[in-house]
Amino acid sequence: xxxxxxxxxxxxxxxxxxxxxxxxxxxxxxxxxxxxxxxxxxxxxxxxxxxxxxxxxxxxxxxxxxxxxxxxxxxxxxxxxxxxxxxxxxxxxxxxxxxxxxxxxxxxxxxxxxxxxxxxxxxxxxxxxxxxxxxxxxxxxxxxxxxxxxxxxxxxxxxxxxxxxxxxxxxxxxxxxxxxxxxxxxxxxxxxxxxxxxxxxxxxxxxxxxxxxxxxxxxxxxxxxxxxxxxxxxxxxxxxxxxxxxxxxxxxxxxxxxxxxxxxxxxxxxxxxxxxxxxxxxxxxxxxxx
Ligand code: BG6
Numbered sequence: 001x002x003x004x005x006x007x008x009x010x011x012x013x014x015x016x017x018x019x020x021x022x023x024x025x026x027x028x029x030x031x032x033x034x035x036x037x038x039x040x041x042x043x044x045x046x047x048x049x050x051x052x053x054x055x056x057x058x059x060x061x062x063x064x065x066x067x068x069x070x071x072x073x074x075x076x077x078x079x080x081x082x083x084x085x086x087x088x089x090x091x092x093x094x095x096x097x098x099x100x101x102x103x104x105x106x107x108x109x110x111x112x113x114x115x116x117x118x119x120x121x122x123x124x125x126x127x128x129x130x131x132x133x134x135x136x137x138x139x140x141x142x143x144x145x146x147x148x149x150x151x152x153x154x155x156x157x158x159x160x161x162x163x164x165x166x167x168x169x170x171x172x173x174x175x176x177x178x179x180x181x182x183x184x185x186x187x188x189x190x191x192x193x194x195x196x197x198x199x200x201x202x203x204x205x206x207x208x209x210x211x212x213x214x215x216x217x218x219x220x221x222x223x224x225x226x227x228x229x230x231x232x233x234x235x236x237x238x239x240x241x242x243x244x245x246x247x248x249x250x251x252x253x254x255x256x257x258x259x260x261x262x263x264x265x266x267x268x269x270x271x272x273x274x275x276x277x278x279x280x281x282x283x284x285x286x287x288x289x290x
Contacts, residue, residue: 010052010083014090014098014126022098022126027052028080029102029122031060036129036281039214043157043253047244055080057244058155058253062122064137065114065148067261073113076153079104079120087121098126116146118267133277139267147266151230151259152277154221158213161233161254165190168208169229175200175262193254196235202262204229210256218282225275226258 014022019038024031034041044058055061064079074081088101102122117140125132133152158164169186176182177198186201206223213219232255234242239250258277267273
């Protein structure tokens, strides 16, 4: 088979009608597009590589079992650079929503860097203005525990990152990776991004609202069992250092990443870990007016 033929079978599309779709690349089970009424919600770099080797620069890469640099393997783990299996092809539910299920199990490659058995199931549900993510990690071993980080590396598409506000971080401690990992406490009611930003906020609440995403709308990020929130934008100098990211693209993206990062999850033999996230595009149907 040619590279093109392989690439052609690498993508799974959930189609809810009304030009509302979600596209998942089996390389990393990376969500590479989420359109609501034809409007793209996720940022993907124009220089992103789809060679089936590198992580895809944008969308929602799946970070596991390591967040950040790793002495045993690639930065942010192997899940985002491994081909996942499609367990259940997109299926319409009784209420019109569309669901698909992906999975990743240990294989020769993963065991060569991280010698544990595991099974991850990743269920995505596309609703009218929402995308739901349900993750299960199972440890099938009879006697070995393992620890891991996990994170959904969401790249939101935004018209101008300087105009975005992120709620829900006030009072949280954060590790500032732009300052040698020093620990600070957030004083602001809403966080804005006006420079190179790379922070791990710890013990964040279940909900963040991000303002001024596409079309000036708001995005609600709701998370369960993901205690940390990473906020990242490379800004000018760091953009230049990335070969798969355009020098002028940083104003159009904001990473708001829900994860288990600052303390790893310990998974005992025969047990399962579950976490989930909901992204919801909204005008302002809630009492919360920003
Ligand atoms: C963020 C990290 O989550 O991902 C940053 O906090 C990192 O430190 C960024 O630079 C991108 O990582 P990568 O491996 O995709 O270039």
